[in-house]
Amino acid sequence: MLKLALLTSLVTANAYIWPSPQLDALEALRWDQDRNGITALIQPCDFFIFGSAKSGRSNAADWIRTVFHDMATHNKADGTGGMDASIRFAEEQGRPKASFALRDGFSNTVAVLQPVANRYISIADALAVGAILAIENCAGPEIAFRGGRVDAAEPNLPGVPEPQQDLDSHIASFARQGFTQTEMIGLVAYILSAEFSIRRSPILCPELNDPSNTQSVAHFDTTNTHFDNRVATEYIAGTTQNPLVVGLNQTTNSDKRIFGSDGNATMRSFANSPDLFASTCADLFARMIDTVPAGVQLTEVITPLPVKPHNLNLILAANNTIQFSGEVRLWNVAEDADPVVRLLWDDRTGRKTNNVTVVQDSVVTVSGGRYNAAWYVFDHIATPALARLDAVAGITSIRFTVDNKLEDQGGVGFAVQDDIMFAASSCFTLDSNNGDTGRFDVAVRTGVDPTRVYLEQSARDSVDRPTTIEIDLTPHPVDPNATFGIWSITQALSFTSFTIGAEIGGAKVTRGLPTSVFGFGQCSQVE
Ligand SMILES: *[C@@H]1O[C@H](CO)[C@@H](O)[C@H](O)[C@H]1NC(C)=O
Ligand SMILES: *[C@@H]1O[C@H](CO)[C@@H](O)[C@H](O)[C@H]1NC(C)=O
Ligand SMILES: *[C@@H]1O[C@H](CO)[C@@H](O)[C@H](O)[C@H]1NC(C)=O
Ligand SMILES: *[C@@H]1O[C@H](CO)[C@@H](O)[C@H](O)[C@H]1NC(C)=O
Ligand SMILES: *[C@@H]1O[C@H](CO)[C@@H](O)[C@H](O)[C@H]1NC(C)=O
Numbered sequence: 001m002l003k004l005a006l007l008t009s010l011v012t013a014n015a016y017i018w019p020s021p022q023l024d025a026l027e028a029l030r031w032d033q034d035r036n037g038i039t040a041l042i043q044p045c046d047f048f049i050f051g052s053a054k055s056g057r058s059n060a061a062d063w064i065r066t067v068f069h070d071m072a073t074h075n076k077a078d079g080t081g082g083m084d085a086s087i088r089f090a091e092e093q094g095r096p097k098a099s100f101a102l103r104d105g106f107s108n109t110v111a112v113l114q115p116v117a118n119r120y121i122s123i124a125d126a127l128a129v130g131a132i133l134a135i136e137n138c139a140g141p142e143i144a145f146r147g148g149r150v151d152a153a154e155p156n157l158p159g160v161p162e163p164q165q166d167l168d169s170h171i172a173s174f175a176r177q178g179f180t181q182t183e184m185i186g187l188v189a190y191i192l193s194a195e196f197s198i199r200r201s202p203i204l205c206p207e208l209n210d211p212s213n214t215q216s217v218a219h220f221d222t223t224n225t226h227f228d229n230r231v232a233t234e235y236i237a238g239t240t241q242n243p244l245v246v247g248l249n250q251t252t253n254s255d256k257r258i259f260g261s262d263g264n265a266t267m268r269s270f271a272n273s274p275d276l277f278a279s280t281c282a283d284l285f286a287r288m289i290d291t292v293p294a295g296v297q298l299t300e301v302i303t304p305l306p307v308k309p310h311n312l313n314l315i316l317a318a319n320n321t322i323q324f325s326g327e328v329r330l331w332n333v334a335e336d337a338d339p340v341v342r343l344l345w346d347d348r349t350g351r352k353t354n355n356v357t358v359v360q361d362s363v364v365t366v367s368g369g370r371y372n373a374a375w376y377v378f379d380h381i382a383t384p385a386l387a388r389l390d391a392v393a394g395i396t397s398i399r400f401t402v403d404n405k406l407e408d409q410g411g412v413g414f415a416v417q418d419d420i421m422f423a424a425s426s427c428f429t430l431d432s433n434n435g436d437t438g439r440f441d442v443a444v445r446t447g448v449d450p451t452r453v454y455l456e457q458s459a460r461d462s463v464d465r466p467t468t469i470e471i472d473l474t475p476h477p478v479d480p481n482a483t484f485g486i487w488s489i490t491q492a493l494s495f496t497s498f499t500i501g502a503e504i505g506g507a508k509v510t511r512g513l514p515t516s517v518f519g520f521g522q523c524s525q526v527e
Helices: 021-031 059-071 104-116 123-137 167-177 181-193 230-237 254-262 265-272 274-289
Strands: 307-317 321-331 341-346 354-366 371-378 397-402 405-407 420-423 427-429 437-445 452-460 466-472 484-492 498-504 507-515
Touching: 021 123, 021 307, 059 104, 059 123, 059 274, 104 123, 123 274, 167 181, 167 254, 181 230, 181 254, 181 265, 181 274, 230 265, 254 265, 265 274, 307 397, 307 507, 321 341, 420 498, 420 507, 437 452, 437 498, 466 484, 466 498
Parallel strands: 307 420
Antiparallel strands: 307 321, 321 371, 341 354, 341 397, 354 371, 397 405, 420 437, 427 437, 437 484, 452 466, 452 498, 498 507
């Protein structure tokens, strides 16, 4: 049992204090790879969701290529362009300068990664994480991720380099994006070539491909499902198949010009050292995805929290009780770790000895086998004691012990909001005469006094950026002696999930997990 090794000390350096809605979401996207929906699309590394593996295409390569094209519009001098998901606009995808790439790779990438975006995760952040995970899960290096990119409302000015341009144009183009000549060589080696299976266009390399077969692909090295330095070793050895080096038309042999522009010094150093190739790649790639328009403020590097509560939820249930449920993730545990984990909680009475043992759900491996995360659940089945907390006492903060070692964020604890929550009296009515309806009841603790309570629904604005629709609820008559007052809305029945929003003292707060009214009972049975 106790082969436990909690190797958490290495990863705590930049950790933030939980909770932070945006950082929690970004951290989960970056590190909870078994559940973020992204990693499944790049395992195995040559998996291609839009066609057969035989096409030589892969989601991973498309994602890497897409972030380069999104970034390459950056103009360091005037601060415009950069990683802002402007590549999602058809106008950018259709530009002549993008024609050497497999253009549908951009729309494919946006189609699969955009759904990950929400009010805390911009589309550009989703694209950045997709490319990081593509590299990381294809045996490439781990790349630092910062969040907070802002999605553009319109296409950027053109700026992607073209293969038929001369060396001076390429040096100038990368300088405009903020990269030196040596960095250009590295970026081209990684982004334009080491994306394992790569673009071709009938215009660019007809000598290598049948122009009528738009799915055929010229690989840039022989290990096209694996991220390594072969792009450099094969180039130096003179055995490269890179069509931008050995193409018959010298005009479009841009990689040959770029790689040779320092007498092959950079490429030789990569060929001689896989480690240098990997570390330089990680640094340059991080700089590339952090190339954002002026004024955009990125977060600190998102490192995994050693102990992280997740999906916490409270529901006001019958007889003035609260159901509390959630999960906790222990980061970087041994694969066979099964420590005794206890959840402790403080309540409004100041009591600090409440505690319950929580149950291990799974140990998952992420980041291409680098880390294990252990998940523990607490819900009305696994931990019945949490299904009927006294609503008056409530719950204000939680802590954990892991084999008796206290995990409380250095004494801060993990704050829990027990002021506003869905009530279990929410219900739906099936009515073939007047139309099916759902009623959401939201419980608001007496004394909180919000000016508004509303349902929040995820939506997209006219240019596809994540946004939130607010649907106001109506308060029931107030009983000052009740622990909670109720706000309600009855509306046409739908599967839509909502979180709760409220305005308290002029500030907006969000509570609860996305919840469908089907999570509750039929009204006739509840009342
Ligand atoms: C070589 O490529 C350039 C740029 O695409 C093109 O203008 C030129 O006609 C090509 N030359 C040959 C011989 O195909
Ligand atoms: C770089 O190396 C390649 C492959 O060995 C060779 O063909 C080319 O001439 C070299 N370029 C320079 C500038 O040394
Ligand atoms: C609420 O309390 C009443 C009276 O003690 C009991 O009959 C009922 O089963 C309780 N309801 C629930 C959902 O526990
Ligand atoms: C856990 O709860 C028990 C009573 O159920 C109590 O005796 C014990 O002190 C609690 N442990 C902690 C660490 O608070
Ligand atoms: C609230 O409680 C007080 C004291 O028990 C009582 O006098 C009062 O009538 C109650 N008010 C309501 C609205 O029930």
